Amino acid sequence: MKYPLILGFGIVTLDVVVWRLRLPPHDLVRLFVRLALFSALSAVLFSSGLSPFTQAPHGDVAELHWLGQVLEIIWWLMGARLLTLSLDTLLLPSAWRRQRLFSDVFGAVVFLAATVAALGFVLELPVRGLVATSGALAIVLGLAIQSTLSDVFAGIVLNTTEPYSVGDWVMIDDVEGKVVEMNWRATHLLTGQGNTLIVPNAVASKAKIFNNSRPANVHGLSLVLEIDPEARPKTVLDALGRALTGCNVILDTPAPYARMKRTTLNSVQYEVVAFVDDMSKKLAVSNELFDLCYRHLAASDVTLRALGVAAPAVTAHDAKEALLKRVSLFESLTDDEVARLAKRLSRHEYQANQQLLAPETVPDSLSIVHSGVLSVTFSESSGDREIARVGPGEAFGEAGLLAGLAMHVSISTVTPSVLYQLSKDDMTSFLKEHPEVAKQMCHLLAYRQNALGKLTSPIPAEQEKGHSVFQWLFDKVRHLHSLHDDS
Structure with missing residues (x-):
């Protein structure tokens, strides 16, 4: 084959164009195009004696020799990238693809293996010594970035157990938000105030997690009201029950309810629990339900007021x-x-x-x-x-x-x-x-x-x-x- 180096670098350039311009736009079709280009590059290399498993020929011509070496190293790196993409596109579930954790970790391992293979086969460097040196270097780096490694392994646990996924509304400890991104280091939440909160995976793996999106289309809301202990509990509970009946936006199943939650020295706490079918309704329904509770309690001569202050007599x-x-x-x-x-x-x-x-x-x-x-x-x-x-x-x-x-x-x-x-x-x-x-x-x-x-x-x-x-x-x-x- 004439001019294998020119043909090989031409194929590599074409692959870079396909990658950078995202042509064709469909991911699966683009992957097969790049696999075809990689197969063509492999055919060019092996048919011309430029085997990626040996040093490049033309040792007497330094320029041709080093260009062949570079092309063989590119073959290893290109193969590593396509192997990662193939696993990501063809085998991983769509939820894992959005979270990017497994593909990023697997890609790093594959690229590391491809780099070691290229150094060993193409440049014929002593791989054993390199592996030993890299092992010692890995120990040093591991001690330096142990918190980051903790986030990585915690991210693997979170992606394996899947307590939440992208798009879910969750509460991690006392912070509530929508999961917009999960990566190897942290979980990104979009809070109700429109801010992005970044929770490290190591923190999320140890926290209490409330997933408001599971089961789907059922989202609970809760109101806690402190009532004067002199008010009869049945009167209060009946009024709160009528408030729940008066709100036609909440779901009938699961059934809403009102209960006495706890007592304190100055008040009795009552909790009103209801459910909606859309997370975006929670704020408006909570406000409406509180207004209904206020009005139905007032109709039952139970007023929400500063506790410890005597209620005025009402005729x-x-x-x-x-x-x-x-x-x-x-x-x-x-x-x-x-x-x-x-x-x-x-x-x-x-x-x-x-x-x-x-x-x-x-x-x-x-x-x-x-x-x-x-x-x-x-x-x-x-x-x-x-x-x-x-x-x-x-x-x-x-x-x-x-x-x-x-x-x-x-x-x-x-x-x-x-x-x-x-x-x-x-x-x-x-x-x-x-x-x-x-x-x-x-x-x-x-x-x-x-x-x-x-x-x-x-x-x-x-x-x-x-x-x-x-x-x-x-x-x-x-x-x-x-x-x-x-x-």
């Missing part, structure tokens, strides 16, 4: 006023106006699974939930679909009471519930005494109609022509409640 009259102040529709009212309106509230009790409002009806009263859980469902061609759950401090029927708008949803009780209601006649009397409140309520109702109009019938387009939503609603309120034009 029934004060309770009505506090309930009204929690309704956004009455946020703009003064204390005197709230007190006058609270006297007009009437108390109603309902059993579980009792329908309070049928679809396409105009409510003749405003209902404010004092305790219990209500379900809001919408009828579709495929069947009824629950769109929300209503709990203490929430109200419905304001659009019908103020402007005569029908609701196209059905509202029924999920648990035994207590509601306070304000009738249309009482609202008319109140608005006539305080006509300026009508405008304030219409402003809020117009905002809610635009933002949360799913609970009421949409405003007909022909009614809105030339008028804002607020003006149209205000005209409806004045007509429905017989208010004067100058109000």
